[in-house]
Amino acid sequence: MTTAEWTERYQGAVMNTFGPPQTVLVRGEGVHVWDADGNQYLDLLAGIAVNALGHAHPAIVEAVTSQLTTLGHTSNFFATEPQVRLAEKLVQLVGHDARVFFTNSGTEANEAAFKVTRRTGRTRVVVAEGSFHGRTMGALALTSKEAYRAPFEPLPGDVTWVPYGDAAALEAAVDDTVAAVLVEPIQGEAGVVVPPDDYLRVARAVTTRHGALLWLDEVQTGMGRTGAWFAYEQSGVVPDLLTLAKGLGGGLPIGACVAIGDAGTLLQPGNHGTTFGGNAVSTAAALAVIATIEGEGLLDHVTTIGDQLRRGLADHPLVAEVTGRGLMVGVVLHQPLAAEVQKAAMAAGLILNNATPDRLRIVPPLVLSESEAAHAVTTLRAVLDEVSA
The missing domain is CATH 3.40.640.10 (Type I PLP-dependent aspartate aminotransferase-like (Major domain))
Structure with a gap:
């Protein structure tokens, strides 16, 4: 079944406390998830800071x-x-x-x-x-x-x-x-x-x-x-x-x-x-x-990867400030464009959260690697460019 078909069934059976879902996820592995249409996403939200070890972790x-x-x-x-x-x-x-x-x-x-x-x-x-x-x-x-x-x-x-x-x-x-x-x-x-x-x-x-x-x-x-x-x-x-x-x-x-x-x-x-x-x-x-x-020494790892994300995003023209510690990252925008950025990021394969009109929240699994963080930065910078334009 497609995401659209699952969404229709959702809306016919589930209380409307959250509004329509952004998509319907069917599988997760590590820091990635897939929806019912086969699209792959880098999960920078981790179930809102829940999936500390990512998805389907063997332990x-x-x-x-x-x-x-x-x-x-x-x-x-x-x-x-x-x-x-x-x-x-x-x-x-x-x-x-x-x-x-x-x-x-x-x-x-x-x-x-x-x-x-x-x-x-x-x-x-x-x-x-x-x-x-x-x-x-x-x-x-x-x-x-x-x-x-x-x-x-x-x-x-x-x-x-x-x-x-x-x-x-x-x-x-x-x-x-x-x-x-x-x-x-x-x-x-x-x-x-x-x-x-x-x-x-x-x-x-x-x-x-x-x-x-x-x-x-x-x-x-x-x-x-x-x-x-x-x-x-x-x-x-x-x-x-x-x-x-x-x-x-x-x-x-x-x-x-x-x-x-x-x-x-x-x-x-x-x-x-x-x-x-x-x-x-x-x-x-x-x-x-x-x-x-x-x-796995993840406390030190969290600090290292969090610093990498903050450094990679801080100098973008649309970004006023990058806040937080470790892998709890807030991206403050000069303009109230967080919803547009979130939507464009998802289209580009990144899941993150527009916490307020001018703030993005990034809380990925603690196991996010250096290369995955680099991909996140590159993709999100491109999204910020797109929304700025």
Whole structure:
């Protein structure tokens, strides 16, 4: 069947929450995918920073297959070996005493963290403008975009908004009534927006001073995306709450709320739950992702290839700035042409994202090679030339 035929069937059966699909993908291998019409694409979006090892990676295929033939679903009445091993591994990577609650997604990880903040006895949460934390009712209450929130208000409340990256505004907003400050180390949905170097340090200091939790949403930045396991490491701070998902499972649905230090004791039996969260198959996949990142030295690789992409795009006349760290790359345009660039790039065989009218987001698999990155730069520069003309 053709893409057009599949799209027609999609529109006849699937809720219209996303609009018509850009194409219908049928196969993936490494950093490439193919659609139903046989067109090949270099995937610079990776399922929105999810497919950390690309498509059909042997380590993930082996881990999932082995686990499914051994033990699949068990519910939360029972523990499994990969669940325990993954929790221990995340605690090791954090490097501090912590406890982990597993979920199926980043939104759910943020829902869990939101409930942790309520256990402090306070309700007010300070959140940055431009943020995106999810679409469920709790996570949506903490998501900045008015168009997302307005149709579903009233939402779980007591949220104070402050400009992202403005340390003075953050300090002014936090007092002894605040349960938590929630920020992304780098804003992803806003188009890879990087705050000033001292921003997270100020956030840590002000929350400590007022007895509030520092909650860092690393759903997009975590698990090696920026060249470190967690983007906050590059600031030297340690949060109280850390939310993860996307790249953690390498394509399998999994999220995690990591509560560090005393925050790890705030949720007790009966306070929260999940049927599928932390299931044996997804946690086995996550262990394979982590082992591959470690075994293949991908953290250093991510830094090298990310720098290559930024250097290759920074001097194009249509490009005002290239932002981000590692393989989280934002391309800021002088004109609001991101949608046109995205469409032309796809026609040229590149999948990327127009995050805002003047920002492109590039979050490829962490295994993107030097030659593949060079091809991406050459192709995207040609697309920028075409759109500029």
